[in-house]
Structure formats: structure tokens, C-alpha cells
Amino acid sequence: MEIIIYLIPVALCLGAAGLAAFIWSVNSGQYEDLDGASYRILEDEDKPL
């Protein structure tokens, strides 16, 4: 059972990394335009040859 001494901190760190990524995404404005973002992926930025 000693393994949980390592596993719990590891699990928490992974979770915290996810949380940090979420906070970063909120603060960098990625939830500002939910309608637009879904269409942007369909946009072709490359010009046809």
C-alpha cells in the first residue's frame, strides 16, 4: 500500500496540470467566441495551386 504515497501526489499533479491548462485557456480568451471557433477549423488558409 506504500505505493499510494507516490500515486496520490502524481494523480494530483496531473490533475493540477490539467487545471492550469484550463485556467490558461480561459485567460487567453479561448472561450470568447465559441461560435466562431467552430467554423474557423473549416477555413482553408492555403490558397489553391
Add this chain to the structure above:
Amino acid sequence: MSMMADPLERGCPSGLAPPTEDRASDFSAFVRETGREKALSLSVRGAKCGGCLSKIEGALQALPGVTAARMNLSTGATDVRWTGSLDPNRVAQTVRDLGYGVSARAEANDADLHKAEERKLLVAMGVAGFAAANIMLLSVSVWGGHGEMGEATRRGLHAISGLIALPAIIFSGRHFFSSAWSVLRKGKANMDVPISLAVILAFSVSVWATIKGAEHAYFDACVMLLFFLLIGRFLDARLRRRAYSAALDLASLQNRSVNRLSANGEVNAVRAAEVVAGDKLLLAAGERAVVDMTILDGASEIDESLVTGESLPRLASAGSTLFAGSVNLGAPLTGQALAGTEDSLLSDIARMMEAGEQRRSGYRKIADRAVSLYVPFVHTTAALAFLGWLMLGAGVEHAIMIAVTTLIITCPCALALAAPVAQVVASGRLFRKGVFLKSGDALERLSEIDHIVFDKTGTLTLGEPELMDVDSIPADILVMAASLARASRHPLSRALVAAAGPGHMAANVKEQPGLGLEAEIDGKICRLGSADWTGAPQDAAKGPVLWFTCGDDAPVRFDFRDTAQAGTRKTVETLQAKGYELEVLSGDREEAVAAVSRDVGINRWTASASPAVKVKRLEALRAEGHNVLMVGDGLNDAGALSLAHAALAPGTAMDISQSASDAVYSGGPEKVPFILETAKRAQNITRQNFGLAAIYNVIAVPIAVTGHVTPLVAAIAMSASSLIVTLNALRIEAGGRS
């Protein structure tokens, strides 16, 4: 989908574009310069799909010198940056040419405030969610290891839970704590008081239990409680911000420039807000007046349909007064401002709206009513549980524990989600049908409607006259008349052109304001216009008429009518069958209003109603105890719209009317029954949700008071009630398909 039936050539393919006809202001007044780079913020209206996004950004990026062009599809805010000598008006014109409405974006500091608030809630929700998930992970092992787990291990897991919970509670709970504290200081209580109490007490009790090595700790319950509540708060904040950005659009409408004549005759573009009474202004053809003014020089026809509802233009010449919102259809005019923008009609109407909206905000939402019943109930139950157990001889510690579990389990997760989730689902359903809801409580007010007042021009009708009996007019006459008409902006000329179809324009067409057009075709002088102008006999013709004559030929008559939109009669019948009382309230002439009302089957109508009369009628209906829905599009409706119990505006409506209404719909009046039905359904579901929350409490409270709530029971009860309420709200959507 019905929207697809008539694709527009320009603008948003979904048909939502309100292409505005007015030649807008000089955008160079709104450019910001930082070093070599120039930037312009635009407010684009009518872009609602991905095609619009790439079209607009692509066209802007193709302009010379543009370094960045980015549009926010949700709000329409578009930022353009460029270097070099690009004319800012060309930037705006590029967007306008694609068929979208465009104006300089109003600067507002509060917008950032709303955004920051929403972000804060979202981050708080994320933190609470993270903590809840991790603590639950540990709690499950505690519950699973019940009876087998050693005391030291259990205490260790509880301690880790507590260490996760403490920062999460401080961070995510601060919204609730500060709100509860501020009302407590005033000697009142809101929903946040029992929430804060439950979280803080449960946390303290759990810390105590951990230290003592007791079996139950409630860390998971307090964090989960915060998580569910924050979901509700966040949804609510998002709906409110959407409403706020609609109000910003209203500010953008006034964010125009004006051509001001200086003393030495020079023309300068200045911001509308800088105009003061006495300024000399130049109003070009197609431009909309932003302040009330007296005309000094020139004569032209003025479209006042958005100001008064009158569907035909009127002739204005030196000495007459022009109200803000009127559009100059013909020759350029010089005028003197009677007042600054602050004191003009537009601002008067904006003030009227503010007054109405304040009254509307006094409306008590069903959620607020539920809370006011709920808060004392929770406190009393918890206090009674504490006293009861104390009197029965339980120790203080045990009695506190029971009281705290009662607080936790009765805490209003389901209650906090009941209304916002239903509103989000209902507004999503409306959105897909081209209806934009602007406030959450609008659904509630829409569901209480019993009386509907329609504006005529632009709401029941298209707001554009239509040529009648096209087939009985000789084709060559129609072609000739249209070749003259193409030179004019007059609505009757346009209707004639629309009926004639594509063709050429006659050379050297002269327009005589108030009379008509003249040109030479095949050596003959041809005239199109009023009876006087063409030498036609004066008769008592009802409705708008044009005459056309060439050389010595007898004048030919064209009759026009502003007809009701297709399907309006059916819509009216549907609404009447559902028991709504209908009436028409229009600023247009009596015969026009009577004809349309008769066509669509509405018996009660009022014509020549000024904005003040409309407001008065709305007041009277309110006094009779009616909950009135106002549907209108013009500037003259804005006051009435904001005063009504609920208000709708078509997508073609003037911006100010869109701002004054609760929802904006694309398409015709057939959307009205759909909106009302969805609102009713949403309201029913919300009531059911409150009912479910109440039933939940009826079951949970006895369990809690008798001391049977373990952390496991609390976790199941809380998530189950939230889930049931959310799933029930989804039925709003499902019910619509059957």
C-alpha cells in the same frame, strides 16, 4: 428549414442580415494610431455563420496594408489593423459591400468588467470541479474501504482531502462569501447566506472529524456544492453578458460621424457626440440624420419611416425640421443642428427606453421568489434540527453535525440550476430557428403574455410598397418607366424597378423633389411622378400612386400597396385560436393601416399613432391588467417596446428597437407563435424543476434531520437532484420535435 427558401445574394446566407441603406459616417474619426500602425474597431451586424466569418476576414485581409483582421462571431466585434495609407472608410465599405451592417464600435469600459466577471466564474468553476473530482477519488476509497481500512490510512486520506478542499473553497467560494457578508451587514439574507454557512460549517466540522479520526468527513460535499452552484452562476452570467452586448450595439448606433461645415465653408468629419446646437451640418444623399435639425438650404425627400412609421417619404425644404433617424433620399441638404445628440429625438427615445427597462428590471423572477421562500426554510430546519437533537440529549458535537448535514443536503444545487439550465436550452432552441434571445427572464415574461400589439410597417408588412396589377400594365411602358425610376431612391421608384426587373437607366434623369423624375427617351420628354407633374387628372385615389407619361401620351397610372408578409393571416389565426388578443398600432396613414389589418384579420387597429400615443396605449393596456407583447421595428416603436411586458423586433428593425426588445427574430411574424410556445414550454419546465427541487427536499430533509446522512448519501443526493433537473430541462428541446 424555412429560412433556406429565399437565399439572399448578399449578407449572411442564413438570411439574418439587416442590410442597412443609410450611407454611414466617416470612419476616419474613429481610427486609433499607435506608432505606424492604425486600428479600427467595427461592430458588424448580420454575420451569423462560418461563411460570413471567412468572407469578411478574407476581404479585409486582402486590402492593401492590412496586417490583421479578426472578427468575433458571437458579438460581431471586428478589429482591423493596418499600416500605410489605407482609407478607413474603404475598410468599412468592404464589409458593407458584402451585405452586412457596420458601424464604429462603441467604447465601453463596463464590457471588460462583464467579461472579467464571466472569466472569474469560469475559473472558479474549474477549480471547484478539479477539487471535487480529486476529493471524490479519495472519498470513494474511504467508502469502499469501509470496515477494512485502518484508522491511520483513513485519517491520512481525509487530511489530503482537506488540504485540497481548503484552497479550493477559499478561491471558488469567495463569490458566495463576499456576497453573503455584504447582505448580512445590511441585516438581510440572500441565497448566499445558507450556502456560505453550509460550506464553512461543513468544512470546520470535517477538519474536527479528521483531527479526531472520526469516520465521516464532508470535504467532498462542500466542494461539490460549490461546483454545482458555480455552474448555475456561470450560465446566468453568460446570458446577462449577451444581453449587455446587445445594449452596446445601441451605443454603436450613435457612434457616427457627421459632416460639419466650418465658418469658412470647409467640410470636416466629426464624431456625432461632438455636435452642439447651432452647428451647420451637411446631410448627403442616403445619409441618416443623427441630430434634430432645421434645414437651411436645399430640398429633398426624407424617409421618416423609422421615426414615425409613415411609409411614404415627405418633402423637406428650407425651414422644415428634420428629426434624428430620418434618411435623406434625394439631394444634399444643409441644416442647422437644433440640439446635440444628447438632446435629440434619438436620445429622448433612448431615455424612454431606459425608464421602461428600469420598470422591467423590477420584475421578480420566479427563481427569486423561490429563493425568498427557501432561505428562511433552510435556516429554520437546520436550527430546529440542532435544538431538537440537543433536547433529546445528544452531545453538542453530534447536534452540530446533524445541523450541518441538514444545511448541506438542503442546499440549493437543484434550485440554482433549475432556471438557468431551462433558459439555456430554450434560448438554444430559439437560436437555431433564427431567434436571438437577449435576456433570461424574457422567457418568463413572454410566457405570461395575453395581448399582442403589432406595428404595421416592417413588422406585419415588408415595409416596402409593391406594384399592383403588374400584368395589366403594358410591358413597354413598364420598361420605360423603370428606366427613369432607376435614378431615384424613392421607395415607389424602387418598387417599380423591382417589378420591372433588370434593365438600363435612362440618360440625364432629373429629379424634382416632391414631384417626380424627367428624362428624354427617343426624343420625347418622359415624366414619372405625381399627378401634377405628369398632367394627370386629380382623383381621390387611395394609397400611393405614380403616373407616367411620354410626350403627349395619356398618363398611365401605377398603384402601389404595402402588403402584408406571406403567411401573416395564418399566423394571426393561430394566435387568435390560442386565445391571444391582437391589435395593430401604427404611425402610418389610416387607409394603409385599415387595409393591412383587414387583410390579416385583426379587427382592432389604431393609425397615425405617434411614439407618445403608442406609449400611452401600452400604459393603458397595462393599467387594464394585460401583459402586453409589443412587436415592432421602428424608432417610433422603441419607447413602446421597452414599456411592454415583453417585446420582439424583426431582424430588419432599427438597431435601437432591437436593443429595446427581449428577442430579435429573422423572417416574418410566423416566428411569434413559435417564440411564445417555446417560452411557455421553458416556463413549464422551470416550474417543474422547482417542483422537483421541492420534492427532493421533502425526501432529503427527514433523512438529514434524523441523522442518517453520511457523506455518501450527501454526494448521491446532490448529484442526482442536479442531474434530474438538467435532464428535465433538455425536454424543452425534445418536445419540439414531436
